[in-house]
Amino acid sequence: MQWRYHMRKIIDWSMSGAAMMATLCGLIPLILISMHLLRRGISSINLDFFTHMPQPVGEPGGGMANAIIGTCLMVGIATAIALPIGLLGGLYLSEFGERRTGAAVRFAADMLNGIPSIVIGIFVYGFVVVPLGHFSAMAGGIALSIIMMPMILRNTEEMLRLVPHALREAALALGIPYWKTLLRVVLVTARRGIVTGILLALARIAGETAPLLFTALGNQFWSLRLDQPMAALPLQIFTYAISPFEEWQQQAWSGALVLIGIVVILSLLSRWMVRVPQVKTDG
Amino acid sequence: MSADRILKWVTASFAMIVVVLLCGIGIMLLVKSWPAIHTFTWHFPLTRLWDPVQGAFGALPFIYGTVVSSLLALMMALPLGLGIAIFLVELCPDRLKGTIAFLVELLAAIPSVIYGLWGIFFLVPWLRETIEPWCIEHLGVVPLFEGPPYGIGMCAAGLVLAIMILPIIASISRDVLETVPNDQREAALALGATRWEMIRTAVLPYGRSGLFGACFLGLGRALGETMAVTMVIGNRPEISTSLFHPAATMASVVANEFTEATGELYLSALFGIGLVLLSITFLVNLGARWLVLSIGRLPQGT
């Protein structure tokens, strides 16, 4: 019995140790990636990188101004499309979505969320690019919006559900109509959580590359026209990373550092948003 | 019509856009891949040869590459992810919890293309110069470790995918373990269980369907992952037993060849691959959704 007891203790310790090791192992890639990004990327980050255009092969320097603006524009288009659908759809799910329609929407959103982004890319290619006859920033924005939509939708629903029922009743008892209660009281109460979800969705689509490959295509030149191909930061990183030229590879690292900076800032912002005490829901 | 009803109908019609989109994606892919389906019928996903110049389009190498790289990733990420979840829920001191959870979230937030970049310039050279030569020298008799060390290939893709799905598996498993009621833990401890025995007999069985769901979600993400895989897998439509051999996945072939596809049949075959990919991920996510939703329905005692 004593022997068995010692065995159990040893197994207990080693499994605890294994869980700790797993956590350390999981964090190693994060440390390595951030180290490499900083070391390789920091050297060519300067004002030029944000204000200049890409240089042709063989000429050092230059920047990614067009790609940074392109990413901002396309993320903007995506937000403009996805936001009303996500917010109003989320409102529908939390307030009226008990029936079959609600279940169908929830199911569709979850499935849409799981569709590989490359598939969304070829869908938008067939849906927008082929009818228009050419690649365009608009198509890129639409592709990103399809990725963004289900994320905002489901998050908005969850956040609205956290708003206590008593609050709705209080507003209704004051004689405020239901629709006004929803828009003025419920939405406003849940705004912090909703904005957090939007920030996380932005962080996600800012780095998406696959859906832009056959929609926005990328562009080495300055263009603000929404009906023309447009550069995007992740696309530019991809093109440069697989190129055989040293200068371009260097630019890819710097671009990656800028991109990760954007993503980390958005994530930190969203984290800071939830820091503030939340409504308790459990008993 | 009252304002309330108007609001209901307006929000409902916005919500329905999601349903329409989902159906639209399915229909679009089916229509666009119809020429390929019509030409190759059910031979398409079973044919090993992919040679656009000869007009031979078989999706099998890509299906193989996608499935093998994803399973490889799952094999590596699952124990680690579960370990992280167990550490966070059962062992970690409270003041470290938030920080570690945030770091894991950060790993999930890194864009795919950055994983690919890192893969090309650090992971692949490391595999080519250190890991693969060693494996080939010592384990070369096993078909899994045959051939020259390319660096790029199935092994690199599996590793990158494992890193990418690790945070998903870890964070969902953590959520699942946190739903295990404390009285289950106390029941095991009061019987004289050690902490690990408590986890094994009370915590993990209680959360098993949710944990399977976490697995499926990770798998679904790995199957559809495009950029990082495209950058490190080598994009060769061949089926090889060796993990060190270049391969290709459904997502990577679409990413690589879509803009250069000439001719209706070629493009249609790529849409067809997209359709196969969509169907597989759809099924996996369906399973995941069912499993994760079912954790709320476990018997709760009275």
Add this chain to the structure above:
Amino acid sequence: MDDHGQKLSTQHLQAWFGAHLALKEVSIDIPGNRVTAIIGPSGCGKSTLIRCMNRMHETIPSARAAGAVLLDGRSIYQQDPVQLRRQVGMIFQKPNPFPTMSIIDNVTAGLRLNGLRDRRRLEEIAAQCLQKAALWEEVKDKLRYPGAGLSGGQQQRLCIARALAVNPEVLLMDEPCSALDPISTSKIEELIHELRAHYTIVLVTHNMQQAARASDQTAFMYMGRLVECGETRQVFTTPKAQQTEDYITGRFG
């Protein structure tokens, strides 16, 4: 059954949750093979007291304890909690069978942890324990069914059988009937009465009638202090402290 030495005793036991002092200098003696009831208003520390007796208290983050708890004269803080809990079993307020295990697996869970693999022996012990827990007749035909399918009262008796299977000397019961209907409650009370022959039982209850019916000795706690402890009959008929009298006569906040 009069001459039973002190099986379990606490000396100047203090317990905290974070900065909150939940037990203040509690010293109590629990005689062997008898039922000791601990009564008191909710929040008085009665659950905390028995959770200190098998070191379950310290499994809560930020909880700690000071003072001494002696089992057969030996301090439990010098023993390994894992081994201690095999000697001092516990029944919880809410029945908590393992939902993924069958009835028989639930009963034998503690034994299997200790490496007992012999199927026949396990079944034998399970049958014995289910009989002791007065559940055998009701479940003997469905031993392979999940324990969660039983009624609340049956689940609680299943938990008692599960605790008995590791062959403890002391059973700590933390309001075992509070989630049950009156019929199940009376069954458990009968069971407690029978188990007393072989085990030392500490019963926490907020139900004074239950304490009066089921116990030999009663302790009254209030605001983290042990106010009074004595023969059940004496505590209920001629309490020494004013607070005890106020409580049992219902003149209490």
